[in-house]
Amino acid sequence: MAAPRPSPPTLQPRTVTCPGCGGPSRYASDNPYRPFCSARCKGVDLGAWASEQFRVPVDATPDPDAPPADPNPTR
Template identity: 65%
Template sequence: MQAPATGPGKPRIVRCPACGGDSVYGETNPFRPFCSERCKSMDFGAWASESFRVPDPTPPDDQPFGDPKEQ
């Protein structure tokens, strides 16, 4: 999907990552890319409570790296 063309004086509208609503992506919106302080706070809270996680590909210390047949 292509972003709509924007011109001078026409704000870029993006989808809020929290609620999916329209959000102004510009200097007039201090919460960008979120649509509101509430959505920004909800997202921050989810990261702080570890609801969002980035997978760690590192195996536990008791498992060897690579193919076990090679060892």
């Protein structure tokens, strides 16, 4: 007969820094706004993305000597 398994320890939810306001935020499944602390912080972040405040920098000047990109690279 196998020995009884010990019960797993109760995991406490982690507290992370809210990316919106910098305050503490519970990173747990019962926080519908995670990793944000509130609906406001989540909405502000969404608005920043929608208004293109977050961008990936690219070189906008194409190389004139480069061949055009192949629209069907699998062909």
